[in-house]
Amino acid sequence: MTxxxxxxNFVGPGEYGFYANVNPAVDHPRWSQATERRIGEFRRRExxxxxxYGEWVADMYRGMDLKRFY
Numbered sequence: 805m806t807x808x809x810x811x812x813n814f815v816g817p818g819e820y821g822f823y824a825n826v827n828p829a830v831d832h833p834r835w836s837q838a839t840e841r842r843i844g845e846f847r848r849r850e851x852x853x854x855x856x857y858g859e860w861v862a863d864m865y866r867g868m869d870l871k872r873f874y
Contacts, residue, residue, distance in 0.1 A: 830874035
């Protein structure tokens with residue numbers, strides 16, 4: 805099975821993998837993903853696993869190594 809192209813894969817193929825931002829506990833090679841600043845907000849906030857959609861999407865990642873596929 806082939807993974808579809810995503811905007812992140814196209815713009816910065818060496819920056820983010822297909823599962824980017826699934827696991828904020830695993831840092832990007834150059835910065836922490838533990839916090840984020842949302843558009844229009846001044847302060848940083850904790851990044852939520854699965855971009856805050858864990859209730860709906862976490863089952864899709866069951867059994868995956870979320871440190872490898874972050």
